[in-house]
Structures are given as structure tokens and as C-alpha cells.
Amino acid sequence: MTGTALVTGITGQDGTYLAELLLDKGYRVHGLAPVGGGGHVTDRTTLHYADLGDGSNLGTLLDQIAPDEVYHLAAQSHVRLSFDLPVYTADITGLGTLRLLEAIRLYQERSGRRVRFYQASSSEMFGKAVETPQTETTRFHPRSPYACAKVFAYWQTVNYREAYGMFASNGILFNHESPRRGESFVTRKITLAAARIKLGLQEKLRLGNLDARRDWGFAGDYVDAMWRMLQHSEADDFVIATGQTHSVREFLDEVFATLDLDWHDYVEIDEALFRPAEVDVLRGDSAKARRVLGWEPRVDFRELARLMTEHDLKLARAEAMAAG
Ligand code: GDD
Numbered sequence: 051m052t053g054t055a056l057v058t059g060i061t062g063q064d065g066t067y068l069a070e071l072l073l074d075k076g077y078r079v080h081g082l083a084p085v086g087g088g089g090h091v092t093d094r095t096t097l098h099y100a101d102l103g104d105g106s107n108l109g110t111l112l113d114q115i116a117p118d119e120v121y122h123l124a125a126q127s128h129v130r131l132s133f134d135l136p137v138y139t140a141d142i143t144g145l146g147t148l149r150l151l152e153a154i155r156l157y158q159e160r161s162g163r164r165v166r167f168y169q170a171s172s173s174e175m176f177g178k179a180v181e182t183p184q185t186e187t188t189r190f191h192p193r194s195p196y197a198c199a200k201v202f203a204y205w206q207t208v209n210y211r212e213a214y215g216m217f218a219s220n221g222i223l224f225n226h227e228s229p230r231r232g233e234s235f236v237t238r239k240i241t242l243a244a245a246r247i248k249l250g251l252q253e254k255l256r257l258g259n260l261d262a263r264r265d266w267g268f269a270g271d272y273v274d275a276m277w278r279m280l281q282h283s284e285a286d287d288f289v290i291a292t293g294q295t296h297s298v299r300e301f302l303d304e305v306f307a308t309l310d311l312d313w314h315d316y317v318e319i320d321e322a323l324f325r326p327a328e329v330d331v332l333r334g335d336s337a338k339a340r341r342v343l344g345w346e347p348r349v350d351f352r353e354l355a356r357l358m359t360e361h362d363l364k365l366a367r368a369e370a371m372a373a374g
Contacts, residue, residue: 052075052076052077053077053078053117053118053119054077054078054079054080054115054116054117054118054119055072055077055078055079055080055117055118055119055120055121056080056081056082056111056112056115056117056119056120056121057069057072057079057080057081057082057095057120057121057123058081058082058100058102058120058121058122058123058124058150059082059083059122059123059124059125059170060079060081060082060083060095060097060123061081061083061084062123062124062127062232063228063230063231063232063269064123064170064226064269064272064273064276065081065123066092066230067228067230067269067270067273068121068123068273068276068277069081069092069095070092071273071274071277072277073092073094073095075277077119078096079094079095079096080095080096080097080098080115080117081095081096081097081098082098082099082100082111082124083097083098083099084099084100084101084102084124085099085100085101098111098114098115102124102141102142102145102146102147102149102150103138103141103142103145103146105146105149105150105153108149108150108153109153109156109157112153112154112157112165113157113160113161116161116163117165118163118164118165118166119165119166119167119168119280120150120154120165120166120167120168121168121170121276121280122147122150122167122168122169122170123170124142124146125142125143125146125170125196125199125200126138126139126142126143126196126199127143127196128196128232128234128235129174129194129196129197129325129329130258130323130325131196131234132194132195132196132197132199133194133195133325133326135195136195139195139196139199140195140198140199140202142199143196143199143200143203144198144199144200144202144203145202146203147169147202147203147206147207148202148203148206151167151206151207151210151216151218154167154216155210155214155216158216164217165216165217166217166218166219166280166285167207167210167216167217167218167219167285168219168221168276168279168280169203169204169207169218169219169220169221170221170223170276171200171203171204171207171220171221171222171223171287172196172197172200172222172223173222173223173224173225173265173289173291173332173334174192174193174194174196174197174200174329175190175192175197175200175201175204175222176188176190176191176329176332177190177191177192177193177194177197177327177329178191178193178327178329178330179191179329179331179332182331182333183291183293183333183334183335184289184291184332184333184334184335185289185334185335185337185338186222186287186288186289186338190204193325193327193328193329194325194327194329197329204220204222204287207219207220208220208287211285216285217280217284217285218285219279219280219282219285219286219287219288220287220288221272221275221276221279221287221288221290222287222288222289222290222334223272223275223290223291224264224265224266224267224289224290224291224292224332224333224334225237225264225265225266225267225332226266226267226268226269226271226272226290227266227267227268227269227354227358228268228269228270228354228357228358229357229358229361229362230269231269231358236257236298236301237266237301237354237355237358238358238362239255239257240255240257240298240301240302240305241305241355241358241359241361241362242362242365242366243255243316244305244306244309244311244313244359244362245309245359245362245363245365245366246362246366246369247309247311247316248309248311248363248366249363249366249367249369249370250370251366251369251370251373253316254316254317254318255313255316255317255318256317256318256319256320256323257298257317257318257319257320257323258319258320258321258322258323258324258325259298259323259324259325259328260297260298260299260302260317260319261297261298261299261330262297262298262328262329262330262331263295263296263297263298263330263331263332263333264295264296264298264331264332265291265292265293265294265295265332265333265334266292266294266296266301266351266354267290267291267292267347267349267354268347268348268349268353268354268357270349271347271348271349272290272347274345275288275290275339275343275345278339278343278344278345279343282342282343286342288336288338288339288342288343289334289335289336289338289339290334290336290339290345291333291334291335291336291347292334292336292347292350292351293333293334293335293336294333294350294351295331295332295333296351300351301351301355302317304351304352304355304356305355305358305359308355308356308359308360309359309363
């Protein structure tokens with residue numbers, strides 16, 4: 051179905067990829083951005099501002115935009131930061147989702163229209179994972195204020211589906227990265243630093259736990275899964291993952307080797323970057339999404355590391371040129 055889509059968090063990594071995908075499919079795309087928020091947005095999308103900690107203008111915005119599909123990507127999404135800002139994270143990431151769901155429910159009642167809702171749920175909900183790989187039926191054991199807030203939002207989404215018959219689906223996405231990834235997440239932090247080290251712009255790279263293992267995919271592949279979920283005949287919950295797991299150490303190996311460098315010469319361990327509770331290993335089983343939605347990831351771990359490194363090498367070259 052093509053129509054009007056509203057994407058919250060449109061200035062983030064996933065928001066920009068999703069907006070491009072929807073525009074290519076012929077949607078009218080509206081985005082919600084945080085007040086004062088910047089980022090890369092194409093001029094083919096209409097931007098609105100809302101504060102998910104307040105939510106009072108969400109109803110008015112829904113009346114104005116009249117969306118057929120809402121993709122809720124906005125969140126305080128940094129796990130480490132959520133330990134410093136637990137209440138803020140619960141408010142934006144947890145209650146923010148509830149404010150939006152309730153605004154949509156009331157909008158549907160007022161207008162008599164149906165909205166399809168996508169919730170950006172997270173593999174962080176599995177946390178101290180009780181089984182590997184994780185599927186749609188794996189029990190949650192969140193290990194951070196962020197993950198707790200995501201579990202709350204997950205169940206609110208399920209409850210709006212069951213209680214009010216809303217078309218509301220959870221995509222349980224494992225880590226997904228790209229050249230547009232925020233610079234404080236570990237993959238991008240590594241590719242940016244490695245490229246700058248290669249060009250003599252930086253000497254050291256400070257990191258936390260190198261033993262953590264994640265199931266890393268490419269964000270461009272993952273936004274396609276979001277769209278597929280809302281085109282499906284019924285609302286449901288889906289794990290989106292590559293099925294492969296790698297350590298931070300292996301990501302370092304891959305990136306520095308591409309640049310003919312040995313990361314042991316540059317990486318320093320900083321205790322402050324460890325988390326009070328860590329998620330040691332995540333690996334997802336996306337068999338259901340593959341079977342029901344016909345989705346599959348296209349970019350593997352090596353290719354992901356390569357494309358991010360090449361992108362950041364170009365950035366570093368531009369920086370070096372500008373510095374003379
Ligand atoms: N950010 C960061 N910075 N992480 C580091 C560092 C560092 O310097 N050093 C080691 N790590 C480790 C973290 O301890 C964690 O185990 C792993 O690298 C990945 O960290 P992040 O890239 O920050 O991602 P995340 O796994 O905590 O969370 C991301 O993925 C989730 C999906 O599973 C975020 O995008 C979440 O919003 C998302 O829900």
C-alpha cells in the first residue's frame with residue numbers, strides 16, 4: 051500500500067534510510083524530529099516537531115498529517131547513557147511510545163480511519179539471554195534502563211493490538227549499523243577513529259568491553275523489514291537479525307586490517323566505558339521474518355565493516371585536506 055507515512059526519529063540513522071525507501075515507493079513522508087534536533091533529512095519530506103516527553107501536540111499532528119502508517123523510531127537509544135539518565139530514558143523511550151499509541155487510538159476513533167503502527171523494539175530486551183539464538187518467543191531479561199523502557203513499549207504495543215484491535219507490530223531488531231550510525235555507537239566509533247588514525251589525525255582510540263558479541267547487520271536492509279511488517283495481512287512481532295554474532299574485538303580486527311593497521315597499537319581500555327550491567331552476547335533467529343515477510347539481509351559483517359571504513363576514510367581525507 052502506498053499512502054502517507056509518519057516517521058518519528060526521522061533524523062536518526064534508521065529514519066533517513068526509511069524515509070528514502072518510502073519516498074522511492076511513492077509515499078508522502080512526514081517526519082517527527084525532536085525540538086532543536088538536526089540531522090540529514092531530504093527536502094522531499096515534511097518535518098514536524100514534537101517532544102515525546104510531552105506529547106500534547108501529537109493528536110493535532112495526526113489530524114493534520116492523516117497518516118496510513120506510523121513508524122515509531124524515536125527514542126533515547128543509547129544504552130550506556132541510559133544508566134546516567136534512567137528516568138529521562140523511561141520517559142522518552144517507554145512512556146513516549148505509550149503517548150503516541152494513545153494519540154493514535156484517539157485519532158482512529160475521531161477520524162474513523164485505520165493506522166498501521168510499527169514499534170522499534172530492540173534485541174536489548176533479551177539482555178541476559180536465556181537461550182541462543184533469540185526468537186520471538188525468547189523470554190526478555192533487560193539489563194539497562196533503556197532495555198527496560200523498550201520492554202515496556204513492546205508490551206504496550208502488543209496490548210494496543212489485543213485490547214483495541216489496532217494494527218500494531220513490533221520489529222525486534224538486532225544491532226544495525228551504517229555510515230550514518232551515530233558516532234558514539236561502537237562500530238562507528240571504531241571506523242571513524244581507525245580512518246583518522248590512518249591519516250595521522252588521531253593517535254588513540256578508547257574503548258570499553260571488547261568481548262561483547264553482537265549480531266550486526268546493515269541498517270539499509272533493516273528498514274526494508276519495517277516496511278514489510280506493515281504491508282503484511284496482520285499485525286505481528288518479528289525478529290530481524292543476520293544470525294551471525296561477532297565480538298567488538300573481531301570488528302576491530304576487520305576494520306584495522308582493511309587499513310593495514312594493527313589495532314593493538316592504538317586501542318586503550320577505559321573502565322568508564324564499561325556498563326554497570328552488560329549484555330554479553332546476542333544472536334537472532336529471523337526465520338519467521340524470512341518465511342512470512344520474505345525478508346533477508348543482504349550485507350554481511352565483513353562487507354558492513356568495509357563499507358563503513360571506506361566511508362569514514364573519505365571523511366578523514368576531507369578533514370585532512372581542510373586542515374591543510
Ligand atoms: N558505545 C560503545 N562505546 N560501546 C562499546 C564501547 C565504546 O567505547 N566499547 C565497547 N563497547 C561495547 C558495549 O559495551 C556493547 O556491549 C557493544 O560494544 C555495543 O555497544 P553499542 O554500539 O553502544 O550498541 P548496543 O548493543 O549497546 O545497543 C545498540 O543496539 C541495540 C539493538 O540491540 C543501540 O543501537 C540500541 O539502541 C539498540 O536497541
